[in-house]
Amino acid sequence: MNKLFSVADKQMKRLFTVSEKRGLPPGSMVYTGRQKEVPLRISVIDYDGATISDQQDVTTEACVAFKDSETVSWINVTGLNDTEAIGRIGTQFDIHPLVLEDILHTTQRPKLEELGDYLFLVVRMLYTEAETRELHSEQISFILTARCLISFQETAGDVFDLIRDRLRKNHGRIRKMGPDYLLYALMDAIVDNYFLIMEQTGEQIESIEQNILDNPSAALMNELYAQKRELLYIRKAVWPLREAIGGLERGESKLLKPKTHAYLRDLYDHTIQVIDTVETFRDMLSGVQDLYLSSLGHKTNQVMQVLTIIATIFIPITFVAGIYGMNFDHMPELHWKYSYPVAWLLMICMTAGMLYYFRRKKWF
Template structure:
């Protein structure tokens, strides 16, 4: 138990005593290679490249086209720092990029906006994985920073390549919207899977087919819902601020799209609240089921004990070692005693049955 608690606090200890703006990677995915992918496009043309060096990305900073530069590998702290130098990012922004325990938020700067959100997905062991995605919106570019390869942005890449929708005709703020929207849309699949798990457990409990370790499953689901809730709820504040922001990088025509993202987040949040209540109800239902089973066992034992009380009383009386018991010398006393005991037994069973205690 102490070792687990120690591991949980290690990421926070990395920042203790550090100078503000110091880059310290707090994640766990340190074995991945640094990958830099760029999309440079306008209405008529598109260039997709894999960049070998950070410096190659600087040429896209002041172009007339829109550029999306995606960087995978937050543990390459020196390269992240060089990106910040090339694009004029504040040291506190760079610190938040490599701090993977950052809460979803938005920071406004004169020449750019900085957004942090959480990307959720199920890993191969069917556990919820949370990966931090940081986005920097500039005049004609969007920078995205991820821990490792693999994300939910493939649909955005296809829309850029094929020129689907408005993405090739609008500015970088619309690209920011599409990336956030892709993350939010994936929340629906996460919530749907959680809902299916909860409904399956609920069905098993009602049908009396619950597994022995169902309490463990309920606890795991509760932790998953809390993780999802912590990742999604703060993002509503971020989108709400973008809607109300007065920044030259956010055009009025794009505000409507962000408002749609906010509606999606509200829907997801409502579902999470419903599932949260359901999981608490499942725990109560499980405890009630256990209590009912215990009550059934105790009822059977009580009935058995009640039936044998008069029989034991009779056997105790005639088991006493006295010579002057009148019935001892009667010829059929043994059979009469048995008959009385059987009659009492049957009468009590009939009475319990009539009362519907059996």
């Protein structure tokens, strides 16, 4: 859990990092991400209803051939530190310099922009590592044209493998639709992964809640705060995504066919569900925090109750011991041969009587 906290905390800090572009003119192509060692690689899946071509390590010069092809092309660019190559792709597809700047500035807020011949969409892809369950975030940028969908991501590995399998095996309607439906399918994969993260988060919250009921401790509070920071980061990624998908669904761009709008409405509903889940989990965490404080207070009250009962029992015993410990000469009980056992019997009877009284009152 501490790893989760550190990763989410680092991701949050990235949102507020001072940009490396400070002082540069608008449209300056500067990669601001941290994955500077990832080489640029381009893969292209070109398809129609009958054929498909899956190419790896395509050159930037070869990408222009897919611009006006009759088939649908998904051009996926991995690694953004080669700004010159990104610039060449932008020139080939007439992408505005400000859009290229936003692609390279990897802490963008999810957004949608309609720019005449193409749509520009920025989203955040969230995923967790299978072994460590660390939360990671990556900016994915999409350029949608009449025949192409270009995606830009910082590192290799994403949540699109199922979409690639559907394309290769021709499952469903994806090969029969245009690039706008492909954009929907990729967005749907990102949002579906949000649900997976929410499921894992829900299990962790339930585990923290049960552990707090069993044995509240400071370590559990650290886990609680880690979950709160993680949910805050997820919320920052999902809330603006709702606006972007809503803009797609309500938009009148010719690049989005009427058939696709129905799927975009469904995707918008899924985004609302994720947001509702995030808000529910935030309320649950606040309730778990109150539960921890209540459990801690109850535990302290139990300890104080036991100590108070012990102190109360010893008050009359101390009184008896104090009276007969004064050693006055004219105390008749001091010289009686049964004084010692009688004193013990008296103190035992007082203790038993007080315990019986406390039990009747249900004080313990």
